């Protein structure tokens with residue numbers, strides 16, 4: 006090309022959660038049965054949408070309006086419903102004009118960072134859900150800036166670390182929270198959220214809270230929304246249908262803007278995100294159309310409670326098996342549907358292997374592990390030797406090594422088998438050299 010067409014943030018765009026799929030498919034072509042533990046899609050793992058929700062969607066399809074464009078901000082009835090719901094929950098006031106629908110939070114996240122001034126940075130958690138960290142890094146043409154979640158302290162954020170990074174880096178304009186968190190399963194206690202809000206207030210920052218798993222908590226820490234702690238700090242809460250309905254294929258998520266009346270720059274930024282969305286016309290109409298009926302139905306709370314019971318059981322089963330394995334540690338997740346297994350760095354090295362009978366599969370794994378991080382090496386050997394496909398923890402923008410699996414498997418026996426397979430593989434691998 007006669008001019009450089011490569012975006013200077015291109016190398017920041019990584020998403021190993023899906024990246025590993027290509028390798029797994031190559032391995033599957035050699036007869037290995039893959040257990041997909043990499044992607045947080047309940048539907049792909051066999052979860053079903055309740056009949057009453059399908060009926061609401063089927064009825065909506067009978068209405069031609071559900072086939073049309075919707076207003077750029079989103080279907081008025083859906084925004085009105087969300088604003089009322091937030092008001093009932095208490096906390097900051099939210100009007101329907103301060104809600105903006107997107108084609109899933111993936112779309113929201115992309116627009117949020119793309120239209121942030123190039124020099125303004127968002128400080129996010131590490132480990133980090135890679136859509137946030139990649140999009141923020143690509144926007145700034147640099148690695149994402151992070152604060153630490155500490156596995157030795159129940160994956161809680163180190164608030165002093167946040168404060169110091171904010172204090173000494175004037176380019177930081179906002180703090181990102183993922184609550185409940187992917188990949189750690191931590192649910193932020195109110196006291197920590199309040200400390201983060203105090204930092205934001207002191208340094209004149211805004212806060213982004215990704216709350217896509219808001220209704221999926223099952224530990225002793227109750228979920229506290231951004232709306233309830235934000236006070237007069239400007240902020241954006243992100244919610245969506247993907248995980249809770251679950252309906253990831255709807256590509257439906259939304260942003261709630263809090264306190265835009267209290268800061269002109271934040272109001273202008275919120276307006277920019279709306280204007281950017283307007284260029285795309287609007288988000289998908291049908292899911293917005295049915296949202297008030299789904300969330301407003303008494304059965305929705307029951308449905309979420311059932312899912313929480315299920316994930317709680319899975320978390321307990323996984324922790325019971327994996328917490329006994331030497332060389333790794335686990336923190337019981339309190340929300341979302343993932344488990345992060347942390348590797349003791351002194352136990353894992355770059356020479357360890359797992360026995361793989363199939364010569365072609367072994368060759369693929371040996372090729373895949375060239376130059377990769379220590380945890381990715383284990384993840385590839387695990388994949389080749391057992392077919393269990395997980396994601397290295399270091400793919401979540403962290404120096405901490407480990408792996409992330411999901412809690413989605415429906416079959417009790419299959420789930421226990423997967424956990425035991427991972428446990429045995431860690432044991433054999435760490436003993437191999």
Ligand SMILES: Cc1ncc(COP(=O)(O)O)c(C=O)c1O
Nearest residue numbers: 045109110111134187245247258
């Ligand atoms: C924390 C978090 N935010 C956002 C998303 C993406 O959501 P959506 O399906 O709405 O794009 C995910 C998906 O795994 C997630 O874990």
